[in-house]
Amino acid sequence: MRKIDHQECVIPVRDALDVISGKWKLLILISIAAGYKRFKEIERNTPKITPKVLAKELKDLEEHRLINRTVYDETPVVIEYSLTPYAETLEKVILALRDWGANHRKQIFGK
Amino acid sequence: MRKIDHQECVIPVRDALDVISGKWKLLILISIAAGYKRFKEIERNTPKITPKVLAKELKDLEEHRLINRTVYDETPVVIEYSLTPYAETLEKVILALRDWGANHRKQIFGK
Numbered sequence: 295m296r297k298i299d300h301q302e303c304v305i306p307v308r309d310a311l312d313v314i315s316g317k318w319k320l321l322i323l324i325s326i327a328a329g330y331k332r333f334k335e336i337e338r339n340t341p342k343i344t345p346k347v348l349a350k351e352l353k354d355l356e357e358h359r360l361i362n363r364t365v366y367d368e369t370p371v372v373i374e375y376s377l378t379p380y381a382e383t384l385e386k387v388i389l390a391l392r393d394w395g396a397n398h399r400k401q402i403f404g405k
Numbered sequence: 406m407r408k409i410d411h412q413e414c415v416i417p418v419r420d421a422l423d424v425i426s427g428k429w430k431l432l433i434l435i436s437i438a439a440g441y442k443r444f445k446e447i448e449r450n451t452p453k454i455t456p457k458v459l460a461k462e463l464k465d466l467e468e469h470r471l472i473n474r475t476v477y478d479e480t481p482v483v484i485e486y487s488l489t490p491y492a493e494t495l496e497k498v499i500l501a502l503r504d505w506g507a508n509h510r511k512q513i514f515g516k
Contacts, residue, residue, distance in 0.1 A: 295488065295496045300439030300450065304432055306506030307499060308452065311428045313509060320418055328411030339411065341419065377406065380512070383505060385406045388418060390501040394494060395417030398424060401491070 310387070313358050318343055318351045320388055323381055326361060331374040360384070421498070424469050429454055429462045431499055434492055437472060442485040471495070 314320055318340065325339040337348050352375060355361045360381040366372040425431055429451065436450040448459050463486060466472045471492040477483040 295434075295438040295493060295499070298435055298438045298496065298499060300435060303435045303499065303503045304450070304452065306504075306510065307431055307435065307502045308428065308506070309510055310502040310506030311431065315428055317419065317422045317426055320422065321415055323406075324409055324411060324414045324418060327406040327409045330411075339415070341415065382406055383508060385409065387498070387501040387505050388406070388409060388414060390498040391418045391421040392414045393417075394498050395419070395421030397494060399417065399420055
């Protein structure tokens with residue numbers, strides 16, 4: 295890890311982890327990025343998440359300005375979630391995690 | 406997030422997050438990468454971590470084969486931690502988080 299300078303890394307990495315903390319936020323962003331905009335769709339495409347946890351994580355993501363919540367005044371009311379331009383900046387992090395996770399699976403399960 | 410394919414991303418990203426879950430593991434790896442090999446050194450260089458949490462996280466990291474624990478039979482006994490070659494594969498994830506975190510700080514605090 296030659297490129298890793300302790301002082302330069304610890305605080306920004308901690309800040310990043312504070313925002314995307316836990317195991318759900320990035321998975322939810324991936325689901326919304328894939329076009330799943332409604333609560334039930336996101337829930338179905340985020341393995342093992344519960345409705346209660348999803349509701350809280352969506353609220354956090356909105357506060358961190360990573361997603362938008364749009365309410366359509368129809369009957370019944372329709373609520374849709376979308377990524378903000380700011381969420382796009384997480385693409386590099388998600389791709390790095392995807393590559394590492396895929397490799398990790400090969401290391402552990404050999405497939 | 407054009408490059409993000411839902412099926413291709415969700416499981417590997419979840420696997421990666423399972424391994425580096427929580428806010429401490431990557432920070433500990435960064436401290437060890439910087440040359441802080443002993444428990445007290447790592448503790449001092451991982452902001453706000455408690456000894457009890459550090460002990461548990463070091464054990465997890467060892468189980469995930471990301472660090473080695475070497476015991477030197479001296480008086481008193483000396484224990485040192487070092488990164489495994491496998492931990493090096495996390496460099497891209499750490500650098501992506503560092504860049505995102507540094508940018509996030511500018512977005513939020515304007516500096």
